[in-house]
Amino acid sequence: MEKSAVKTCLITGASSGIGLALAKALAADQHRLILTARREERLKTLQSENVDILPGDLTSAKFVDSLDEYVYQKYGHCDYLFNSAGVITKGNVEDTDIDKMTSMLRLNIESTFRLTYRFLKRFVKQGSGHVINISSVAGTRVRPTIGAYAATKFAMEALSEALRLELSETNIKISCIAPG
Secondary structure (H helix, E strand, O other): OOHHOOOOEEEEOOHHHHHHHHHHHHHOOOEEEEEEEOOOOHOOOOOOOOOEOOOOOOOHHHHHHHHHHHHHOOOOOOEEEEEEOOOOOOOOOOOOHHHHHHHHHHHHHHHHHHHHHHHHHHHHHHOOOEEEEEOOHOOOOOOOHHHHHHHHHHHHHHHHHHHHHOOOOEEEEEEEEEOO
């Protein structure tokens, strides 16, 4: 791969699921990757010359700040932000654990919004960048027992659409992918 074609990518939720698949695919294309997730042991299996791992909790504002600082101090720019981190908590009204539900809301919504806006400010300054939000068909097709999860994915859909409209006259791209 030509040096100019190498992109710098931050991927959240890189220790499993879609985040892991993205990390493997982009690593195979020789992109520079900064991978984050809570499970350090899983991230370590992905570490290589072009792959930095930063384990941590995205619900911590200090950790989000440290990601931003790390990427821009080490590489000076970022081309892609992949918001893949997320969890699902489901259950009927009687069985739903409110603490687990609010923890899911913090990860799926709050941390995604915080990281997205933090990096968009950098993307505006650098004149380019691409945010890719991993949502779910549950963001538009709700079913019983997953109302709170569906709300988190609808929030991601709404955020992505609003940002697309706001940034339509710039070189910044916003994508929202809804697997399922």
